[in-house]
Amino acid sequence: MNYPDEITYGNKEHFRLASFSLPSSLLHWSKPPPSRTWTVVMTYQQDYLSPCLYPLSALSDIISTVEFNHTGELLATGDKGGRVVIFQREQESKNQVHRRGEYNVYSTFQSHEPEFDYLKSLEIEEKINKIRWLPQQNAAYFLLSTNDKTVKLWKVSERDKRPEGYNLKDEEGRLRDPATITTLRVPVLRPMDLMVEATPRRVFANAHTYHINSISVNSDYETYMSADDLRINLWNFEITNQSFNIVDIKPANMEELTEVITAAEFHPHHCNTFVYSSSKGTIRLCDMRASALCDRHTKFFEEPEDPSNRSFFSEIISSISDVKFSHSGRYIMTRDYLTVKVWDLNMENRPIETYQVHDYLRSKLCSLYENDCIFDKFECVWNGSDSVIMTGSYNNFFRMFDRNTKRDVTLEASRENSKPRAILKPRKVCVGGKRRKDEISVDSLDFSKKILHTAWHPSENIIAVAATNNLYIFQDKVN
Amino acid sequence: MPHLGLLHPEPLPLRQPTADPSNTVLSQSLRGLWVLVHTSRRGGRLHGDPLWVLRGPALRPRPSGSPSLGGGAGGAGGADAGGQGTMFARGLKRKCSEEEAPADPLQRQSLLDMSLVKLQLCHMLAEPNLCRSVLIANTVRQIQEEMTQDGSWCLPGPQTAGRLPRDRLVSTEILCRSARAGPPQAPDPADLASALQAVPAIQVPGAVPAGPWGRAGPGESRGGFPRSLDQVFETLESHSPGTVEELFSDVDGPYYDLDAVLTGMVGGAKSGPEGLETFASAAAPPPGTGCKADLGELDHVVEILVET
Numbered sequence: 130m131n132y133p134d135e136i137t138y139g140n141k142e143h144f145r146l147a148s149f150s151l152p153s154s155l156l157h158w159s160k161p162p163p164s165r166t167w168t169v170v171m172t173y174q175q176d177y178l179s180p181c182l183y184p185l186s187a188l189s190d191i192i193s194t195v196e197f198n199h200t201g202e203l204l205a206t207g208d209k210g211g212r213v214v215i216f217q218r219e220q221e222s223k224n225q226v227h228r229r230g231e232y233n234v235y236s237t238f239q240s241h242e243p244e245f246d247y248l249k250s251l252e253i254e255e256k257i258n259k260i261r262w263l264p265q266q267n268a269a270y271f272l273l274s275t276n277d278k279t280v281k282l283w284k285v286s287e288r289d290k291r292p293e294g295y296n297l298k299d300e301e302g303r304l305r306d307p308a309t310i311t312t313l314r315v316p317v318l319r320p321m322d323l324m325v326e327a328t329p330r331r332v333f334a335n336a337h338t339y340h341i342n343s344i345s346v347n348s349d350y351e352t353y354m355s356a357d358d359l360r361i362n363l364w365n366f367e368i369t370n371q372s373f374n375i376v377d378i379k380p381a382n383m384e385e386l387t388e389v390i391t392a393a394e395f396h397p398h399h400c401n402t403f404v405y406s407s408s409k410g411t412i413r414l415c416d417m418r419a420s421a422l423c424d425r426h427t428k429f430f431e432e433p434e435d436p437s438n439r440s441f442f443s444e445i446i447s448s449i450s451d452v453k454f455s456h457s458g459r460y461i462m463t464r465d466y467l468t469v470k471v472w473d474l475n476m477e478n479r480p481i482e483t484y485q486v487h488d489y490l491r492s493k494l495c496s497l498y499e500n501d502c503i504f505d506k507f508e509c510v511w512n513g514s515d516s517v518i519m520t521g522s523y524n525n526f527f528r529m530f531d532r533n534t535k536r537d538v539t540l541e542a543s544r545e546n547s548k549p550r551a552i553l554k555p556r557k558v559c560v561g562g563k564r565r566k567d568e569i570s571v572d573s574l575d576f577s578k579k580i581l582h583t584a585w586h587p588s589e590n591i592i593a594v595a596a597t598n599n600l601y602i603f604q605d606k607v608n
Numbered sequence: 609m610p611h612l613g614l615l616h617p618e619p620l621p622l623r624q625p626t627a628d629p630s631n632t633v634l635s636q637s638l639r640g641l642w643v644l645v646h647t648s649r650r651g652g653r654l655h656g657d658p659l660w661v662l663r664g665p666a667l668r669p670r671p672s673g674s675p676s677l678g679g680g681a682g683g684a685g686g687a688d689a690g691g692q693g694t695m696f697a698r699g700l701k702r703k704c705s706e707e708e709a710p711a712d713p714l715q716r717q718s719l720l721d722m723s724l725v726k727l728q729l730c731h732m733l734a735e736p737n738l739c740r741s742v743l744i745a746n747t748v749r750q751i752q753e754e755m756t757q758d759g760s761w762c763l764p765g766p767q768t769a770g771r772l773p774r775d776r777l778v779s780t781e782i783l784c785r786s787a788r789a790g791p792p793q794a795p796d797p798a799d800l801a802s803a804l805q806a807v808p809a810i811q812v813p814g815a816v817p818a819g820p821w822g823r824a825g826p827g828e829s830r831g832g833f834p835r836s837l838d839q840v841f842e843t844l845e846s847h848s849p850g851t852v853e854e855l856f857s858d859v860d861g862p863y864y865d866l867d868a869v870l871t872g873m874v875g876g877a878k879s880g881p882e883g884l885e886t887f888a889s890a891a892a893p894p895p896g897t898g899c900k901a902d903l904g905e906l907d908h909v910v911e912i913l914v915e916t
Contacts, residue, residue, distance in 0.1 A: 218787075241815060339738055340737070340738065342739075358738040358739060359738075386742060387745075387746055388740045388742065389738055389742050391739060408739050408742055408743055441719060441747055441750055441751060442747070444743065444746055444747065444750070445743045445747065448739070448743060495715075498719075498722075499722060500725075504737075504739075504740050504743070536842070
């Protein structure tokens with residue numbers, strides 16, 4: 130199979146793409162029997178060669194969000210430079226039944242640009258904080274992308290035909306002299322090279338004083354919410370000059386501020402219900418039917434603190450960095466610095482499951498506070514059937530927890546380990562004592578290589594993992 | 609231009625640990641505070657009277673061999689990129705032990721210093737990360753509460769009590785009065801005092817707000833430090849000569865500027881709800897140039913202070 134090194138699209142972007150064929154081999158889990166093997170589908174390195182409006186810097190290629198759409202056909206990534214890159218899954222052809230669909234670049238566009246707030250004399254970052262897809266309702270795709278202050282609705286559509294045979298224009302587009310026209314014809318649509326264009330359809334601006342950390346599309350598909358550190362606003366897709374404030378935790382006196390909103394999400398089925406998490410490790414579920422301003426929660430989820438683990442860093446590590454509803458809508462998953470917790474909506478006083486992501490860091494909290502790693506915001510995701518949860522860690526490791534079998538695995542997303550025919554080998558961190566051959570010791574972990582953003586295909590076992598400016602797509606082969 | 613999320617192209621140059629660790633601490637905290645003041649349009653509230661802070665750490669005796677403030681400066685502000693190569697910030701001395709929480713007071717003090725530096729540094733960013741600031745401030749508060757319970761903050765010795773020229777103290781008084789007159793919430797000196805273990809020698813009542821968005825009212829915590837306040841007033845009256853006066857005698861110029869800036873800033877800005885925003889809209893030097901000029905001035909001041 131020949132893969133071109135460069136792919137040119139109608140919008141003249143050039144990318145380097147690496148693709149790997151899929152082997153079928155066994156993978157060894159930490160405990161037998163193996164039930165799933167993860168193999169590399171492809172890696173994509175953001176490496177923009179085309180001239181850009183802004184000076185290119187390696188840092189602007191850092192991927193800041195990853196999201197599959199509702200069918201899994203498209204995968205969107207946003208980066209620190211304000212760009213959005215959309216990948217589309219190749220259709221499986223009948224000739225190559227064994228070849229799974231791979232993801233190729235479908236479209237790329239500049240979603241947000243750096244701005245300067247003249248009133249406050251502050252720069253507004255163009256980094257894309259979140260991307261959320263709208264369910265597809267026609268041939269075009271719609272997504273929301275947001276930076277710190279502004280949410281934009283983008284329409285991504287294809288054009289593969291163009292009209293030819295105009296009367297007033299010639300083939301090159303020059304106007305014809307009407308006096309020379311003697312006959313009339315009807316323009317016809319002729320096929321052309323596929324062109325994917327992205328147009329901003331709505332811009333929702335000037336509604337947030339603080340930094341937007343979450344957006345969530347409601348199940349009614351008519352509204353969505355955007356959450357910043359202290360407020361949550363409800364928008365209608367059609368109306369850009371108004372939004373409703375539904376949560377406001379800003380104290381009258383900012384000197385009394387001790388808690389901020391860290392993430393928010395709508396319930397997947399009940400359009401009146403949403404949750405938001407806080408920096409104190411609490412989750413509040415609110416019902417918009419109760420009142421216009423949902424300052425009083427309907428449910429309050431908090432786990433009592435373990436007094437034996439108390440330290441100066443207890444609050445910081447309890448701060449929730451991500452909250453996600455399960456696809457069923459029955460559970461919520463939260464990610465704090467060291468653990469992932471699954472909560473049943475019907476039980477508020479403690480989570481039903483707690484998974485240790487990297488507990489070996491508990492004794493290193495002081496150093497992690499010193500180098501600011503303790504403030505890293507990791508995300509977490511459910512698989513399509515809500516049976517497996519995944520989250521990232523350091524050293525380009527990411528972890529998966531099977532809720533049914535209670536097994537977990539640590540995998541690594543790195544170029545060295547993602548060669549063709551590569552199967553991901555489970556990794557293990559050695560806590561103390563003798564280090565075995567394949568293990569890595571805690572002190573050797575690279576804390577600059579962190580996996581903050583991951584995504585899971587809605588129905589298949591395909592995952593996307595963002596490691597700095599690299600995007601990895603892995604797929605499993607069930608034996 | 610893409611925002612790099614880094615505080616500076618490189619970490620702030622820290623003074624190398626000298627034989628006397630207290631100088632390092634002083635310059636570290638001092639540096640942070642000075643910069644904050646001069647970029648106050650983004651900095652919001654200050655951690656109390658900088659003069660006060662200067663006195664504090666410099667005067668608190670440190671046992672020899674104590675770890676110097678490696679500081680979070682190198683890592684502060686770094687988000688996805690930045691100096692987080694290995695677990696320990698590059699080139700900076702690791703000062704936290706491997707244990708989970710600094711149990712002994714010295715480590716707790718180091719943690720406190722580091723937290724304050726982080727708080728101050730993060731205000732120099734284009735726009736401070738509110739979540740991070742809140743978390744660090746809560747940590748500071750927690751340490752301070754524990755220190756209060758332990759009673760482990762130091763009391764000033766006679767020679768170390770605030771021997772500042774009276775006019776400087778007066779100026780901060782004026783400052784604080786104007787701060788109190790406007791906004792409903794006056795800043796909390798006691799907070800800062802213990803926070804810096806600043807030998808609450810100079811607990812001027814109603815000092816400039818501590819914390820990025822201001823702190824609790826004075827009434828709440830001030831009651832906890834009556835002794836030190838009394839001592840402050842005593843020393844104010846006594847006027848006996850001391851080393852501190854000599855320490856600060858050479859730096860009249862920048863201090864007066866500082867006072868002017870503070871007074872003008874507090875007078876012009878209304879505190880309260882929109883702490884950060886109002887400070888931003890208050891008169892402020894232009895970004896970039898003012899900062900650099902002030903850093904140069906800061907270097908000069910630090911040199912003088914530490915050599916004395």
